[in-house]
Amino acid sequence: MIDEKEFIKQLLTPETQNTAFQKLLSDYQKPLYSHIRNIVLNHDDADDVLQNTFVKVFQNLKNFKGESKLFSWMYRIATNEALTFLSQKAKLSGISSEDLQNKTIDGLKADLYFDGDEIQIKLQKAIVTLPEKQQLVFKMKYFEELKYEEIADILGTSVGALKASYHHAVKKIELYVTTN
Amino acid sequence: MKTFKLENEPKIKSGFKAPENYFDDFSEKVLQQLNEKEVKVIPFYKRKKTLWMAAAAVVGFAILIPAINNYRANSTDLDEATLENYLSYHSNISQYDLIQKLDDSDIEKLGNDVTLEDETLEDILATSPNIEHLISEQN
Numbered sequence: 001m002i003d004e005k006e007f008i009k010q011l012l013t014p015e016t017q018n019t020a021f022q023k024l025l026s027d028y029q030k031p032l033y034s035h036i037r038n039i040v041l042n043h044d045d046a047d048d049v050l051q052n053t054f055v056k057v058f059q060n061l062k063n064f065k066g067e068s069k070l071f072s073w074m075y076r077i078a079t080n081e082a083l084t085f086l087s088q089k090a091k092l093s094g095i096s097s098e099d100l101q102n103k104t105i106d107g108l109k110a111d112l113y114f115d116g117d118e119i120q121i122k123l124q125k126a127i128v129t130l131p132e133k134q135q136l137v138f139k140m141k142y143f144e145e146l147k148y149e150e151i152a153d154i155l156g157t158s159v160g161a162l163k164a165s166y167h168h169a170v171k172k173i174e175l176y177v178t179t180n
Numbered sequence: 181m182k183t184f185k186l187e188n189e190p191k192i193k194s195g196f197k198a199p200e201n202y203f204d205d206f207s208e209k210v211l212q213q214l215n216e217k218e219v220k221v222i223p224f225y226k227r228k229k230t231l232w233m234a235a236a237a238v239v240g241f242a243i244l245i246p247a248i249n250n251y252r253a254n255s256t257d258l259d260e261a262t263l264e265n266y267l268s269y270h271s272n273i274s275q276y277d278l279i280q281k282l283d284d285s286d287i288e289k290l291g292n293d294v295t296l297e298d299e300t301l302e303d304i305l306a307t308s309p310n311i312e313h314l315i316s317e318q319n
Contacts, residue, residue, distance in 0.1 A: 030203060
């Protein structure tokens with residue numbers, strides 16, 4: 001595997017840019033798709049947000065300082081894009097973000113690109129009741145199985161705070177599933 | 181009711197999946213979008229819609245300034261000359277009515293404002309046919 005600094009250099013050099021960007025796309029498209037899909041919930045929206053994410057990544061590569069890993073930086077862009085998309089969509093529909101997510105979850109049964117049963121839908125409904133930060137932490141830890149250190153780097157928080165957030169999220173989800 | 185514990189359950193997957201072959205042409209789609217963005221020229225007026233609106237508001241306000249000034253000029257108190265002309269030529273208030281309205285302080289003020297030479301005063305008194313009537317009125 002080539003050094004990250006070298007790879008970024010390739011991304012910024014016009015002669016090597018195309019090949020390097022193709023590699024970036026093939027390495028990250030699947031994990032970033034899952035990450036975004038877990039936030040926006042439906043495929044079409046995830047497709048839009050994923051494309052925008054890569055366009056933003058490409059446009060901002062020259063500003064990438066290398067202070068964090070390319071991985072965290074791209075996840076951060078994807079997270080911001082997905083959250084912005086959700087709030088704009090909710091605003092356009094004139095409902096809250098939570099109501100929008102609930103509506104999308106209700107439509108999941110008929111979604112061609114959702115392969116889940118009752119418990120999965122219930123879990124999604126439980127997640128929507130959490131504050132935004134806890135939702136993110138839970139999805140990244142439980143579904144995407146990212147390490148606490150990676151999540152901390154992406155969200156810019158400490159590992160300790162993340163562990164606490166995840167713990168609270170799990171407790172609330174368990175209570176929701178038990179009582180509903 | 182059985183208490184639900186995430187750690188006791190088999191791992192629950194998110195259930196989300198992408199359409200088949202979705203990733204096969206995804207990079208193509210992104211690269212195409214990037215090329216389009218590079219050549220696409222966004223007109224200035226579209227990008228800076230709010231800026232234009234702000235500029236229009238400033239221009240509109242600037243146009244209104246003379247109107248506002250005129251309105252203010254028109255609505256200020258009447259100047260003395262206009263008042264004097266009105267009283268002299270257009271009103272049915274006679275000189276006599278005006279004199280009746282003056283009190284001592286007004287007369288004193290008039291005395292300060294109008295400086296009459298003794299000679300002029302004598303002339304007026306000598307030539308005025310109503311002098312006797314005025315003197316008796318004053319008393």
